[in-house]
Amino acid sequence: MADPYSTLGIARNASEKDIKSAYRTLAKELHPDRNKDNPNAAERFSQVTNAYDLLSDKDKRAQFDRGEIDGDGNPANPFAGMGGGGGFRPNGGQRGYRTEDFQGFGGEEVDLGDIFEGLFGGRGPRGGAGGPFGGAQQQRRQPPQKGADIGYKLRVPFTDAATLKDQRITLADGKTIDLKLPKGVEDGTQMRLKGKGQQGPGGAGDGLVTIAIDRHKVYRRDGDDVRLDLPITLDEAVNGGKVRVPTVDGPVMMTIKAGTDSGTVLRLKGKGFTRKNGSRGDQLVTLEIHLPADLAELAKRLDGWKDDGDPRSKLGI
Numbered sequence: 001m002a003d004p005y006s007t008l009g010i011a012r013n014a015s016e017k018d019i020k021s022a023y024r025t026l027a028k029e030l031h032p033d034r035n036k037d038n039p040n041a042a043e044r045f046s047q048v049t050n051a052y053d054l055l056s057d058k059d060k061r062a063q064f065d066r067g068e069i070d071g072d073g074n075p076a077n078p079f080a081g082m083g084g085g086g087g088f089r090p091n092g093g094q095r096g097y098r099t100e101d102f103q104g105f106g107g108e109e110v111d112l113g114d115i116f117e118g119l120f121g122g123r124g125p126r127g128g129a130g131g132p133f134g135g136a137q138q139q140r141r142q143p144p145q146k147g148a149d150i151g152y153k154l155r156v157p158f159t160d161a162a163t164l165k166d167q168r169i170t171l172a173d174g175k176t177i178d179l180k181l182p183k184g185v186e187d188g189t190q191m192r193l194k195g196k197g198q199q200g201p202g203g204a205g206d207g208l209v210t211i212a213i214d215r216h217k218v219y220r221r222d223g224d225d226v227r228l229d230l231p232i233t234l235d236e237a238v239n240g241g242k243v244r245v246p247t248v249d250g251p252v253m254m255t256i257k258a259g260t261d262s263g264t265v266l267r268l269k270g271k272g273f274t275r276k277n278g279s280r281g282d283q284l285v286t287l288e289i290h291l292p293a294d295l296a297e298l299a300k301r302l303d304g305w306k307d308d309g310d311p312r313s314k315l316g317i
Contacts, residue, residue, distance in 0.1 A: 002051070149208050268283040
C-alpha cells in the first residue's frame with residue numbers, strides 16, 4: 001500500500017500549505033481531462049487524491065503517523081493495544097488464556113473465539129460447526145472498501161462566484177447536475193459530492209470538485225471586496241452628477257460630488273463576494289478623470305486661466 005507522503009512527494013513534516021500545494025500541482029498534471037490517452041494517469045490521479053484526503057484530515061494524518069492506520073485509512077494492526085498474552089508462565093507453569101489478558105480495544109474485552117477463528121477457521125456453537133476452540137463467534141471482517149474518488153476542476157465566471165450562481169457540471173458517468181456554490185467560495189475551494197466517485201465493493205467513492213474562478217476584464221477581487229476603475233469626464237469631476245456603474249449584480253446609479261479628484265474611491269455596500277456568514281463585501285470604485293480626445297475646445301476655454309495650486313506640495317518637492 002502506498003505511503004501518502006511519498007505519493008504527494010513531500011516530507012513527513014510537511015505543512016498544510018505544502019500538502020495543498022503538492023496536491024494542486026499533481027492534480028493539474030494528472031487530471032483525466034488532460035490525460036485521456038493515458039489510462040495510468042487516472043489511477044495515479046486517484047492515488048494522489050486519496051493521499052491528499054488522508055493528509056488534509058488532521059485526525060487521520062495523526063493516526064497514520066502513529067501507525068494506527070495504513071495509507072488507505074484502514075487499521076494497520078487489529079491486535080494493537082492488547083494486554084499480556086497467554087502461553088506459559090515465567091516459572092514454567094502453563095498459563096491459561098483469560099479474557100482480561102486481551103483487553104485494549106477501548107476498554108472492551110476481546111472474544112477469544114473471534115481471534116482463534118481467524119487463525120483456524122473454526123466456528124463455535126453460535127456460528128455453526130465447532131473448531132478447535134469451541135464457542136467462537138463468526139469472524140468479524142473489515143467492511144468492503146468504497147471505490148476511488150474522482151477529481152473535477154470547475155471554472156466559474158467571476159460574477160457567478162461573487163453572486164453564488166448555481167453551476168452546471170458533467171460527471172464521469174455522463175450525468176449533468178447543478179452545483180450550488182458554498183458561501184465564502186474562493187479560488188481553490190474544494191467541494192465533495194457524496195457517492196459521485198468510482199464504484200467499489202463497499203459502494204461508490206466521492207467526487208471532489210476544485211473551483212477555479214476566472215479573471216474578469218474590469219473587476220478585481222480584493223478579499224471579499226470587488227474593485228473597479230471607473231472613467232469619468234472632466235465635466236463630471238468638476239460639476240458632479242450621477243453616473244451609471246457596473247456591478248456583479250447589474251448596473252446601478254452612483255452620485256459623484258462636484259470637485260472630485262481622480263483616484264477618489266467610492267464604496268457601494270453589499271456588492272462584493274458572499275462571506276461564509278452570509279454577508280457580502282463591498283464594491284470599491286476608483287474614479288479616473290479622462291480628458292477629451294480633442295483638447296482644442298478645452299484649451300480655448302482655459303485661455304488666460306491658470307491654476308495657481310500646487311498639487312505636489314505634499315511630496316516635499
